[in-house]
Amino acid sequence: MRLSSFFMPTSRDDPAEAQIVSHRLMLRAGMIRQASAGIYSWLPLGYRVLRNVERIVREEQDRAGCQEMLMPTIQSADLWRESGRYEGYGKEMLRIEDRHGRDMLYGPTNEEQITEIFRHYIKSYRELPKLLYHIQWKFRDEVRPRFGVMRGREFLMKDSYSFDLDYEGARRSYNKMFVSYLRTFARLGLRAIPMEADTGPIGGDLSHEFIILAGTGESEVYCHRVLVEQDVLGTDVDYEGDLAPEVERWTSHYAATDEKFDEKEAAALGDDLVRARGIEVGHIFYFGTKYSRAMNATVRGPDDEEIVLEMGSYGIGVSRLVGAIIEASHDDDGIVWPDAVAPFRVGIVNLKPGDPGCDGACEDIYRALRGSGCETLMDDRALRAGAKFADMDLIGLPWQVIAGPRGIGNGRVELKRRDTGAREELSIESALSRLTAPADAGGPTAS
RNA sequence: CGGGGCGUGGCGCAGUCUGGUAGCGCACCUGCUUUGGGAGCAGGGGGUCGCAGGUUCGAAUCCUGCCGCCCCGACCA
Numbered sequence: 368m369r370l371s372s373f374f375m376p377t378s379r380d381d382p383a384e385a386q387i388v389s390h391r392l393m394l395r396a397g398m399i400r401q402a403s404a405g406i407y408s409w410l411p412l413g414y415r416v417l418r419n420v421e422r423i424v425r426e427e428q429d430r431a432g433c434q435e436m437l438m439p440t441i442q443s444a445d446l447w448r449e450s451g452r453y454e455g456y457g458k459e460m461l462r463i464e465d466r467h468g469r470d471m472l473y474g475p476t477n478e479e480q481i482t483e484i485f486r487h488y489i490k491s492y493r494e495l496p497k498l499l500y501h502i503q504w505k506f507r508d509e510v511r512p513r514f515g516v517m518r519g520r521e522f523l524m525k526d527s528y529s530f531d532l533d534y535e536g537a538r539r540s541y542n543k544m545f546v547s548y549l550r551t552f553a554r555l556g557l558r559a560i561p562m563e564a565d566t567g568p569i570g571g572d573l574s575h576e577f578i579i580l581a582g583t584g585e586s587e588v589y590c591h592r593v594l595v596e597q598d599v600l601g602t603d604v605d606y607e608g609d610l611a612p613e614v615e616r617w618t619s620h621y622a623a624t625d626e627k628f629d630e631k632e633a634a635a636l637g638d639d640l641v642r643a644r645g646i647e648v649g650h651i652f653y654f655g656t657k658y659s660r661a662m663n664a665t666v667r668g669p670d671d672e673e674i675v676l677e678m679g680s681y682g683i684g685v686s687r688l689v690g691a692i693i694e695a696s697h698d699d700d701g702i703v704w705p706d707a708v709a710p711f712r713v714g715i716v717n718l719k720p721g722d723p724g725c726d727g728a729c730e731d732i733y734r735a736l737r738g739s740g741c742e743t744l745m746d747d748r749a750l751r752a753g754a755k756f757a758d759m760d761l762i763g764l765p766w767q768v769i770a771g772p773r774g775i776g777n778g779r780v781e782l783k784r785r786d787t788g789a790r791e792e793l794s795i796e797s798a799l800s801r802l803t804a805p806a807d808a809g810g811p812t813a814s
Numbered sequence: 815c816g817g818g819g820c821g822u823g824g825c826g827c828a829g830u831c832u833g834g835u836a837g838c839g840c841a842c843c844u845g846c847u848u849u850g851g852g853a854g855c856a857g858g859g860g861g862u863c864g865c866a867g868g869u870u871c872g873a874a875u876c877c878u879g880c881c882g883c884c885c886c887g888a889c890c891a
Contacts, residue, residue: 378826378840384885517891518890650891687891751852753852754852771850773850
């Protein structure tokens with residue numbers, strides 16, 4: 368993409384309404400535009416990141432054996448009357464009436480919807496277990512939306528639902544999602560710590576929040592050092608095998624948010640206690656037969672007995688993650704995208720557009736990178752060097768290729784790594800081979 | 815939902831207390847000079863001051879109502 372024609376309205380000044388760093392940077396980088404309180408349009412740069420996050424979430428769901436589908440945003444109130452939540456959910460639910468006077472709602476989540484689908488088609492124990500998910504926009508009419516996409520009213524969520532015959536099966540499904548979440552966040556360049564959680568209005572008696580560590584996180588968290596240090600992606604996971612030991616590896620150590628903070632338990636850790644700020648990016652629940660019983664979702668067992676389905680649900684805040692990643696990865700100059708989600712992998716900075724040498728070299732590099740499938744944004748705008756450097760740092764692409772008259776005479780460019788700031792002067796050829804080296808495609812080093 | 819604050823060119827703000835027909839910086843357009851970390855000079859365009867009523871000879875400014883947005887707290891992916 369040529370920056371001269373790319374729609375990327377960056378701004379030099381901080382917007383007045385944005386309080387936290389991710390919100391400020393997303394607005395300054397031209398990633399989002401607020402439509403109304405807690406509702407945002409995603410501009411091209413932001414949408415590219417959102418899609419990357421979504422893609423990784425999807426890949427890890429698929430890998431865990433979860434099947435993707437898509438349910439609607441608008442749901443019938445009748446379904447929610449069956450589960451009892453139509454009255455219970457309160458004002459957070461956006462209620463709509465259609466032209467015939469039917470009560471509808473913009474879905475805040477999809478337990479009822481998926482249960483209705485499931486009960487209609489699945490009649491035999493032979494068809495279990497099943498794990499289904501979708502990635503769809505949700506609406507929760509938060510009293511006070513804030514922090515940009517971190518707590519919007521409209522947000523993109525991945526929600527999965529498991530159906531099993533008994534507790535043991537439900538526990539296996541829960542463990543699959545537990546492990547896949549660890550992998551998902553690690554691939555996004557984040558360190559996520561699972562913490563025991565309240566189940567809230569969704570109900571149930573087994574639940575974990577996944578909290579990523581970020582200096583500017585909303586809540587204070589406490590955990591054992593091991594949880595911050597142990598490896599996530601190093602070993603291959605067999606989702607058909609026994610995942611209990613891996614879950615045990617993450618749940619046997621102390622970890623708590625400030626609400627559940629326990630002075631004594633924390634003190635017992637001594638020097639192993641890590642105190643940090645965190646942001647919730649995922650939440651998993653086992654809730655047994657709460658919805659299946661209310662909505663009569665049953666199958667026939669081997670002896671023709673009626674079995675009420677055991678269910679769980681598993682959510683990842685996809686749009687929230689974009690903000691959360693920035694909270695976890697930025698500096699004074701702007702965003703520092705992890706490679707896996709960066710809107711482009713490389714930014715080319717042509718320091719002197721109009722100079723035949725610079726133009727020619729930049730075009731060559733641009734073409735070569737694109738040819739090798741490397742997503743590249745070329746700043747060919749007629750601006751001063753300082754403005755271009757500032758914009759490039761602001762939008763945080765992992766690599767910058769800086770081409771100016773100084774080096775280009777000798778066929779050399781500067782290669783800059785955004786995260787470390789390391790710069791190196793190289794021949795164009797070596798720069799290209801460095802940049803087109805095999806990229807991480809879900810491999811072991813996602814941080 | 816309780817408490818507080820703010821709405822003035824695209825962005826950030828001053829002007830409001832004390833009423834007299836709107837200003838600054840950035841951005842934008844034109845020209846010249848500049849050109850490796852947000853240039854300089856000159857010229858130029860753009861605002862019914864959130865909306866609706868009211869007071870007044872006259873309202874961005876005073877009064878009333880409404881709308882929108884932000885912050886703190888309680889709640890949440």
